[in-house]
Each structure stands twice: as C-alpha cells, then as structure tokens.
Amino acid sequence: MAGRARNPVQGLLLWLRRQPPKVKTALGCVGAIAMLVLLRFLVVDHDNLFVLAEAIHSVGIIVLIYKLQKERTCAGLSLKSQELTAIFLAVRLYCSVVMEYDIHTLLDTATLATTLWVIYMLRFKLKSTYMEDLDNLPSYYVIIPCAALAFLIHPSTAHHVVNRILWAFCVYLEAVSVLPQLRVMQNTKVVEPFTAHYVFALGVARFLSCAHWVLQIIDGRSYLINALGYGWWPSMVLLSEIVQTFILADFCYYYVKSVLEGQSIVRLPSGVV
Template identity: 75%
Template sequence: MGPVRKQKNPLQGVVHWVKKQPPKIKVALGVAAGILSLILLRLVVQDHDNLFVAAESVHAIGILVLIYKFTKEKTCAGLSLKSQELTAIFLAVRLYCSVVMEYDIHTILDSMTLITTLWVIYTIRFKLKSTHLAEMDNLPIYYVLIPCALLALIVHPKTSHHIVNRIFWAFCVYLEAVSVLPQLRVMQNTKVVEPFTAHYVFALGIARFLSCAHWVLQMLDSRSFLFSALGYGLWPSMVLLSEIVQTFILADFCYYYVKSVYDGQLMVRLPSGVV
C-alpha cells in the first residue's frame, strides 16, 4: 500500500493559483471580488447608511491599534506624521461641515476620531519623536493640500448651503481620498511594514471600501435622493470618484497584507513599486 497523500486545502489551491497570475489578471480578479462584495453587502445590509457608520468605526479601531502600539512598544516607527496631520485636517473640516449643515451620528463619530487623531499627532511629535523616521516621511504636505483646495474651488456641491461651506465640504472629501499618500510613501521607502502599522493601514483600507460601498449602493438604490442631497453637476460624480480612488490607492497594500497573514508572516514585505 502506497503512502497516503495529504489532501490539498481548496483555499490553498486558489491562493496558490492567484499568486501565479500576472498583475493584470490579479487586478481583474480584485475588481471582480469588489463587485461580488458590493452585491453581498446590498443583499445583507438594508440601511446603506450603516456602511458609512461602519467605515468610521473601522477607522477608529485602526487608531486604537496605533494607541496600543505606542503604549506597548514605545515607538512610532513606520508611521507617517504627515498622513495623521492630513487626517486631522479633513476630519476637522468635515466636523465643521457636519455641525453647520446636518448634525447627526457622523458628527459624534468624527469628533471622537478627531480627538484620538490629535492625540496620535501629539504622541509622535513630542513623546516618541526620537523614533519617528522623519527622513522617510518625505512627501511635502502641500503636494496634497493645494490640489485638493484648487479642485474644491472648481467642483463643489450645488446645494442651498453657503458657498464657503460647500467648498469646505468638497475640500474634505478630496483630502480624505488622498490623505494616506504620505503613509504609502513611508512604506514605499522602508519596503517592510511592521505588524501594528500594517494592521492600521489595513483598517484604513477596509474603512475606505465600506465608505465607497455606501456611496455606490446609495447611487444604485436611491439616485433621486442622492442627487437631492448632493446637488447636480459634476459634484456627485466627483464624490463617487473620490471614494473609488481612495479604495484603489490602498488595494495593493491590502492584497500583500492578506498574503502575509495567510503565509504566517508578521511583517508585510512590499515589492518595489507597489505603493
């Protein structure tokens, strides 16, 4: 009697097959997986506004991971201070818009997230300054702020709110979409992402996807309501485009994060040109 062959796990077979595919096929598979996820969310989640609440909650969980990293390891290595500052800016602007335009559960969640983000900034700047890799965090912040401000002046909501509030609203939407770019630059420079930073960035990726799913499903299910809330013209399309952009910005990293977790690796190693 010959040796008994070990049965191959179907999931392992699928993962192994995906790893061998060229980049274009992987992108197509990722898009297909995203569409299937949207279909599933549409069937499972009745109130799509809950997806936006979930996105903000996941973002908050990511920040809690950073707080745990600071208190346990006493280091902020691998984190971008500039990304945290951009996050604080768009949260502050969005909080202002929420207060003057529509006070709801998002106002409370944004307030809590802003407070914890400011604490993270304070910790990096003062308590753990010696561990911050400033030379790796080298994306000028005005490269992000100025284009977002100019775009907000050109394309913003056509609602009945004051023009300043409408421009601020557009600015925080555009800034949120690209606020993670300095963090991606840090990871691109280091090529190796330690566990807690990886958990945080992965949480951002999940939050971005849930937020994007919220807007896509809202547009599919209640187009008239969405347009009455956002106004007409280019603005609704720009909101959706911003959500899609910020999802795809983090898509590559999330793939390598899942791959590293599946392979049992604590560190996430990124090939050149990934982020």
C-alpha cells in the same frame, strides 16, 4: 503535491501570484463586485455602511494608540498622513456641525481627538523614533491640488459657498490623505503588525464608504443626489471614494496574503504602493 492539497489557500495564493497584473486587476474588480452584491443583500439600511466605515477608521486609530503605548515607538508611521487626516476630519467636523449634525458628527469628534493624540505622541513623546527621512512626501503636494479642485468643483446646494468648498476639500483630501503613509511603507518595504493593522483598517473603511455611495445610487436614492446637488459634484464624490479604495487595494491584498500565510509582518515587493 500532497502538501498543496492539504492547504488550498496557499495554492490559491501561489496561483494568484503567478498571474499577470491585468488578470489580478480583473480578479480584484470581480471580487469587489461580488462583495457589493453581498453587502446589498446583507445590509438592509445602506446608510449603516458609512457609519461602519467611520467606526472602523476609529478602530484603526485605537490600534495605533495601542502600538504607541505598548511599544513606545512610532517607527513606520507617517506624521504627515496623521496631520492630513486631522485636517480633513476637522474640516468635515465643522461642515457636519453647520450643515447636518448627526451620528457622523459624534464619530468624527472621537476620531479627530484620537488622531490629535497620535500626532502629539509622534511630534513630542516619541520623536526620537520618528522616521522623518522616510516620511518624505511634501504635504503641499496633496493639500494644494485638493484645495484647487474644491474651489472648481463643489456641491451646488443651498449652503454658503464657503461651506460648500470646505465640504468638497475634506472629501478630496480624505481620498489621498494616506499617500504619505504609503510612501513610508514603500521606503521600508517591511510593515510591522500594528501599522499594517491600521492601514488595513483604513482600506476596509474606504471600501465600505465606497460601497455606501455605490449602493445608494444603484438603489435609486434620488434624495441623495438632491442632497449632494447637481453638476460634476456627485460624480466627483463617487470618484473620490473609488480612488480611496484603489489606493489601498494592493496593500490590503498583501496584508491578507501575509495573514493567511501566518506571517507577523507584511513584506511589500517594489512598486506596490
């Protein structure tokens, strides 16, 4: 009892672990809402949240580069997730150049370049350490549904229809590009530190990106809706952001839990991802 009193964090984690899934989900939603409220008052210009999300994604890629350079192994990493990331970044970069061209264009260029370098290392330099048998989620399971959905639901702006479809495709693909990486972690059940840092960075970036859209809508930014167009597309953008966040929510919980408990690796129970 005295040990628990001296370490309230572990006591809280133990209590959370004993709660049924519905209670954990409800607490997670309450926590997310509390974070949104906090961000609304702390961040004056909510556009900065989207820039910060892209910057954190870039930091996650840098962590991967450090891992590959220091440990000379790509064990635990999904080549397919990196390739899907490169695809949506390349498409988004094209859309950014022809449709808006701003700070996001520069961030996407840097992130794409580093992602391509990671792919090169996995495919060639460190191929012998790549867990191909565990990276077993076919890419077309992700790409084809995203392409079909983009053809059906895309922005209704004044841009060329091809550009609008490509814009929708990169939004949908970004939402699910991490699925192969989650499958690898599901197969291994143990996530080493650098891979865990990278995936956690993705989770934080996804949450900030989702917070950006939610807060823009709450603040009544009508110009944002006008920029996105009308119909189903604005709703699909918000839904995609929410899906991205929830896909990584479980892993982020176990990551934070491991950090608070002083563990260097993240252990995942069955069925988490």
